Each structure stands twice: as structure tokens, then as C-alpha cells.
Amino acid sequence: MSDQPSEASRPPEKPRGAGTPRPPEPPTAADAAGTPAVSEPGPSEARTAGATPADTARPSPAQASDGRRQRAQAAQQAGQPGNPWQHGAGAPVARDDGMTARLRPPPPPLIRPAVLGSVLATALLSALFLGDGLGVNLLIVAVPAALAAFFAARAAGRRLRPWTATWAVGGLALLAVPALRDAGWPTFLAVVSAFALGSLALHGSRSWPGVLIGSLGLFDSVVPGIIWGVRGVRARAAGSRANWGATLRTTAVALVLLVVFGTLFASADAAFAELLGSLTPDASVGEGPWRTLLFALGLAGALAAAHAAAAPVRWDGLTVRPGKPRGRVEWALPLIVLNLLFAAFITLQLVVLFGGYDKVRDVTGLSHAEYARQGFWQLLWATLLTLLVIALALRWAPRGGTGDRTLVRSVLGPLCVLTLVVVASALRRMDLYVDEYGLTRLRISVAAMELWLGVVLILILAAGVFGARFLPRAVAVSAAAGVLAFGLLSPDGLIAEQNVQRFEDGRSTSIDIDYVKDLSADAVPALDRLPEPERSCALRIIQNDVLHDDTPWYATSWGEARAKEILEKRPVKGDGSDCYRVGREGTRDGYEPDDDGYDPY
Secondary structure (H helix, E strand, O other): OOOOOOOOOOOOOOOOOOOOOOOOOOOHHHHHHHOOOOOOOOHHHHHOOOOOOOHHHHHHHHHHHHHHHHHHHHHHHHHOOOOOOOOOOOOOOOOOOHHHHHHHOOOOOOOOOOHHHHHHHHHHHHHHHHHOOOHHHHHHHHHHHHHHHHHHHHHOOOOOOOOHHHHHHHHHHHHHHHHOOOOHHHHHHHHHHHHHHHHHHHHHHOOEEEEEEEOHHHHHHHHHHHHHHHHHHHHHHHHHHHHHHHHHHHHHHHHHHHHHHHHHHHHHHHHHHHHHHOOOOOOOHHHHHHHHHHHHHHHHHHHHHHHHHHHHOHHHOOOOOOOOOHHHHHHHHHHHHHHHHHHHHHHHHHHHHHHHHHHHHHOOOOOHHHHHHHHHHHHHHHHHHHHHHHHHHHOOOOOOOHHHHHHEEEEEEEEHHHHHHHHHHHHHHHHHHHHHOOHHHHHHHHHHHHHHHHHHHHHHHHHHHHHOOOOOHHHHHHHHHHHHHHOOHHHHHHHHHHHHHHHOOOOOOOOOHHHOOOOOOHHHHHOOOOOOHHHHHHHHHHHHHHHOOOOOOOOHHHHHHHHHHHHHHHHOOOOOOOHHHHOOOHHHHOOOOOOOOOOOO
16 A cells, blocks of 8 residues: 555646756765666656656655665676776765765876886886895885886876975985895884885875874775776776787787897806896796785785875874863973972083093992993983973963963973983983993994984974974984984994904903804904904804805895905904904903893893
């Protein structure tokens, strides 16, 4: 039984074209996805088919909603995308409200041939060059990936901005560290930092949440990038099959010519054969699965970079609500007390900081090692906690007007300055310790971190004067610059140089062979100056790693190549039997070898 009124009681209705026009219906999910919905017949079509006026009656809202839902489901099941290269085409599009609408960009345009070529070049170079180690091969692979992102951004209408260029150039510069240094730990820091800067270059973040999350935002584009690339290839292939065939034929002919004539020239000249063998990557059949995995990783990474460049997620849309402003006395009094405590501590430290070891011994009665171990880590934690206190204080700072801003600057400014003196005191303690017992990887690492924390404090002081808008990006730039400088300065080389210099100056009766022999090839130029048998004992392990390693040129760092040249001219001597007694006299690292005391360095 129908719930509609009977035809006898229903007044005759006007045709759809007459009277007040109907408001347009909201687009359905199939319409939003580009799927052509099945239109309902108009009045004239109904009459032509023999329909009565009752058949052309306007459906109820519930019936219209059900019809739209059925059409959307039918379009989704039939898989009829109107725009097959758009991300999410063919699926019902959910309404983006709130945070999602602020973060998610519109779908990127169809992937261009230049982007596809750069992506394929990245994948191919990854499979050929990344399977034998890290060196200049990272730069070789990063260049076409950067070109893919550039072409995709230009196709989407994005412009190259100064900060984008800064992030991109900084990321490429960081990839020069593996090409120059053999040590693994600065190389790891450089590669991670290069990835973070590349992600920031693609997303263009400027706020604290944007910089922190945007540095990892490239992972969010991996799956959308792959889908975007697959749909773009399908769309291109369907419309230009003849061009694809010509491209494949041209590539095949070029490869055949290279193989034939390259083989002939290599068999005709031994020097050319050696050069060709050194330049050609080793891609044996047994490494097929590994090379295939590297190809897939390079392809996915390049597609993710291109997709993020064309449609970056707006991580700056993530906002952190400021805390509830506190009263002036409630906010300022604890910080003023903290400032007084810092001032009292620093007043006593200034004498030690500039007075030298004699003053330290007179005041404290402690040796170099005892003094440094007593306070460096405490001062490092004090610096970190002070930065946390400053962040929380800014969150709940009074924000009533000019007077409140003046109060905040007058309280937090001295705190930053006093913390800088704490940083200087910690670095001075480490300098005393290194001068007495030599440099190690841990000591140089924590000293570099303390120095960077001092730079952050200076940036906070500058933000209090010139404004805090630049602060998140400035801190990120300072961190990347610190990692780059740390890698270019060659930590292992500095460690070996400082310990050898102490041995040559007579400040140390022996050199710690057990420690320096485990350094990387970057330490060879400094260790080569040692007399025998110390030199051979320090370089024996490094020589075995360098001379007996057949790493190709693209995975060999400049430090390793230089060490190989030195050791080929002057190889180590003896069989290593003398090394059991070398470098074990006296003290090491500030404590006796049979002492059970713990040394954090």
C-alpha cells in the first residue's frame, strides 16, 4: 500500500520547467569522484514513454536520498572513475571537516612524463648503486629524486621559495658526509638529518608542530604516492601506446649497441676494460632479490617525494592551544627564585672557569678527572631542564599587554644568559678532562651537544628581541648545520689527532692502542705519524679492513681512499706480537686499570 496521496486527491502539478526552479541537489559521492550518475528522465521523456503525470511526481526526500545512495554504491562497485589518475578517484569521497580539511591538500594533477622518468631513474640507480655500502652513491640517487619532486611541484603550480631551497640544499650537503667520511656514526646522523630536511623542503612547515612532524611527513606520502604513480602510468599508457612502443624500441636498440661495442672495446684494450669494470656496478644474478628490493625502495621513495611535492600535507594546520595565562606574581616568582639560584652558582663558577687547574685544586681539592666527572653531566641536564622550563613558562606566561611582555623578557632573558654561563662551565670542565686524558667519541659527542644547546639559547634570546616566528625553523637549521659541521670535521680524525699530539708533546707516556685501533679509516693520517711499534699496532685492524675490501668506487669514501693510499705506501710491520704490551702502561681514561670505579666517559 502506497504512502503517497491518491491520484484523485492530488492536484495537477506543473511541469519541471515551469514555475519556480528546483534548487540543485547536493553532489553525490559518485559525482564527487567523477562518476557519471544515471539521470532521471525528464517530463518530456516520461510523456514520450507513455507515462502519466503521476509517474513524473517529485519523489520524497527519503526516496531521493535512497536513490543517491544506491547510485553511489553502484558506481563504486562498478569501478567507473571519471578521473583515474586522481588520488581516491572512483571511491566515495567523505566530507572533510575540521582538522582533516586543514591538513589534506587537493589531489595532485596527472603525473608528468618528466616525473616518471626521474622516478624510474631513481629506482634504477638505487638498485645498481646502493647495494654495496654508502658513499657518493647517495648523492647520485638523491639527484634524480630531487628532480622528480621539482617537476611534480612545478606541474602542481608550486613556486620555489627561499626556505624550500634552504632545506633542499642543506639536505644535499648532508649527503656529502658519507662521501667524505668513513666513520659510521657521523654518517648515520647526516643521512637521518638529510631525510628530515628533504621532508621539510617538500612540506614547507614553519610552526613547531609543522617542523617536528613535517620532518617525518614523507612517510605519510608513501602509499598515496604509489597509488598516484600507478594510476598515472595506466592513464598515460592507455592514451599513448604507440609512444610507449617507440620508447621501448629505442631503449632496446641503445642497450644492444652499448653492449656490443662496449664488449669489443673492452676486449681490444686492457686499460679500457679496467676502467669499464670499475665504473660498471656489480649486479650479479645472485644479488637479484636484494637489487629488486632496492629498486622497489627507490621507486616508492621517489614517488613519495614527488607526491609530497605536488600535494603536500599542511602540517602547520596542527595547532597547540596556549596555556591559561597566569597572574604576574604567580608566574614570575618561581622564575625569579630560579634566576637567583643560577646567579649564586655562577658566581662561584666564574673563579673556577677562568682561574685554571691550580684554582680548581685550591678551592675543591679535586683532580682534573674528578672535577670533570663530578659536574659535566649535571650541568648538561641542567641545560636541558632549563630549556624545558623556558618552554613551559612561555606557555603559561601572562599575555595582557605591553607590561606583560616586558615582564616575560626581563625574567626569561636573564635566565637564558645565566644558562649560557652554565654551558660555558660545562664545556670548560670537559676541556680540562680532555686535556688530561685525551679525546674519545663520547666526549666529543656530548661536548658538541652542549655547544648546540648554547646555540639554541642564543636563538631564544634573539627571538625575544626580534620575534619568535622564525624560531622553529632557525632551531632546525642550527641542528642540521651542527650535524654537517660535525661530519665535515671528521670526529675520528680529531680524536686520533688529539691523542697523537698529546703523545708527541710528552703529556702522555703512552697512547691507548686498544681504543685508537677501533677508529675508522679517517684516523689513518694522524695515526701514521706514530713511531713503531705503536703505528703498526694502531693501524693493523684498519689496514685489514681497507686493503682487503673490494668496495666499488661509488661506495668508497674519500677518507677510506686516502687511508688506502697511505697504507699501500707504508704497510704495517711485524705480526702484532709486540702490541700486547704497547699502550698499557700507567693510567688510561683517568683511572687505574685495576680500579673498579665507574668512568662515564
